[in-house]
Amino acid sequence: DAKTTQPNSMESNEEEPVHLPCNHSTISGTDYIHWYRQLPSQGPEYVIHGLTSNVNNRMASLAIAEDRKSSTLILHRATLRDAAVYYCILRRSGSARQLTFGSGTQLTVLP
């Protein structure tokens, strides 16, 4: 799977939007962009995924650049419970193989 690059850490104020960036300049046409997050002392949980178009679900939105070389996870109103490590991962379409986790972005939400 292609490599992704994320900032090590970010801070946000509670109830404000958060934009978590991810660069994936070597993405291939069949790679899906996945986001997982890991809350303290828990296993990772799936957040959202997309291929080309922007995606929304109850947890977040995913904005994908037109050239697909970068994407942004958007939390519309951060809460204290959103404090976690956020991982941006590329998965080849049709691949059920293991996820390759990088170091992710540690999001701190300030009250």
Add this chain to the structure above:
Amino acid sequence: GAGVSQSPSNKVTEKGKDVELRCDPISGHTALYWYRQRLGQGLEFLIYFQGNSAPDKSGLPSDRFSAERTGESVSTLTIQRTQQEDSAVYLCASSLASAITYEQYFGPGTRLTVT
């Protein structure tokens, strides 16, 4: 519905002892994965089971580590002659074979401490 469950939640063992960690995947999920996460670090892949295919053992760090899966249900990760560097949280995940993007659902993990 029920998620992925793992047992025990915590295990403390003496160096040199063998340990078994159990994972119950979500019913109907044919793919099962084991990962390891050392304190303050990212997840490392250990082993992957997919249906009746031969497992991908490429992530196992040594021959002291082994895993089995009974059909499409329970999996057991065994660590023989444990060493202090085996101390970590061991996470299990499962996914549906029919999902195009194979979202993985993780269990809460087993925290292993080798003294």
